[in-house]
Amino acid sequence: EDQVTQSPEALRLQEGESSSLNCSYTVSGLRGLFWYRQDPGKGPEFLFTLYSAGEEKEKERLKATLTKKESFLHITAPKPEDSATYLCAVQAAGNMLTFGGGTRLMVKP
Amino acid sequence: DAGVIQSPRHEVTEMGQEVTLRCKPISGHDYLFWYRQTMMRGLELLIYFNNNVPIDDSGMPEDRFSAKMPNASFSTLKIQPSEPRDSAVYFCASKPSGTSYEQYFGPGTRLTVT
Numbered sequence: 001e002d003q004v005t006q007s008p009e010a011l012r013l014q015e016g017e018s019s020s021l022n023c024s025y026t027v028s029g030l031r032g033l034f035w036y037r038q039d040p041g042k043g044p045e046f047l048f049t050l051y052s053a054g055e056e057k058e059k060e061r062l063k064a065t066l067t068k069k070e071s072f073l074h075i076t077a078p079k080p081e082d083s084a085t086y087l088c089a090v091q092a093a094g095n096m097l098t099f100g101g102g103t104r105l106m107v108k109p
Numbered sequence: 110d111a112g113v114i115q116s117p118r119h120e121v122t123e124m125g126q127e128v129t130l131r132c133k134p135i136s137g138h139d140y141l142f143w144y145r146q147t148m149m150r151g152l153e154l155l156i157y158f159n160n161n162v163p164i165d166d167s168g169m170p171e172d173r174f175s176a177k178m179p180n181a182s183f184s185t186l187k188i189q190p191s192e193p194r195d196s197a198v199y200f201c202a203s204k205p206s207g208t209s210y211e212q213y214f215g216p217g218t219r220l221t222v223t
Contacts, residue, residue: 034211043113043200043214044152087152095140095204096165097212099152 002027006088006100013078013107021073021103023088033071034097035064036087044087078107113215115201121221127189130218133182134203142212143176143186144200152200158184191222 003026013019025033032051036044048057050066057064061082063074073086085104089097114133122128134141142157156166161178169176173192178184188195198219202212 036214041217043202043216046211046213049211089152094165095157095159096154097142098154101151 002090002092002098004088004090004098004100006086006103008103009101010104011106013075013105015079015107015109016077018074018076018078020075021086021105023071023073023100024069025071025088025090025100027090027092027098029092030090031093032091033066034089034091035071035073036089038085038087038102047086075105078105080107080109083107113201113203113213115199115215115218117218118216119219119221121223122191123223124192125190126222127187128191128195128220128222130186130199130201130220132184132186132201132215134184134201135213136182137205138203138213139181139206140204140212141178141184142202142204143184144202144214146198146200146217155186188220191220193222196220196222 005024007022032049034049035047037047038044048064053068055066061076065072083106085102087102089099091097116131140159143155144152146152155168156176157164158178176186198217200214200217202214204210204212
């Protein structure tokens, strides 16, 4: 059974304080690992897809990396508007995604 | 594109009543997914369709839940009879054909069953 574990559950940062969110996964035949951002009262918003170990993708202050067992979402010099819940999901065979529990990020000014 | 559209955005109903949630996927997307999100269990896949045909409904909790997709631009998720434990946010998502394209989520329907 596919499993995704995200840590920490919650993270408080000061504005400008860089950090990383972790997504550990167990899956048979990874086809893709996805990062989403979810704001309160809204649906998850797609950020990145990673397909193979060693791959990296960047968008503004966010950088996602992938190894064979985990993915990291690095946040560089975060701003208050980066506050949200970040979700990680894996896709194995078929088109189904298995989501982790998310990391709730709070960035204080 | 308007994105995935869901209605209603909020639904409050009494236990035992029938509830119908609606979804319009992004035009041209062949896959449609229904999810449920709760604090305890996170985001869970209930059922998904490909070209209007249900492919996997193993996540549907029980027979009280049913989903249909009569055409490429409309899907419903029905709960009959509803129970308090069905209270959650229900999301619809869609994606185009292809192995690993990302799913695009709607804004969700917050269901409260009293």
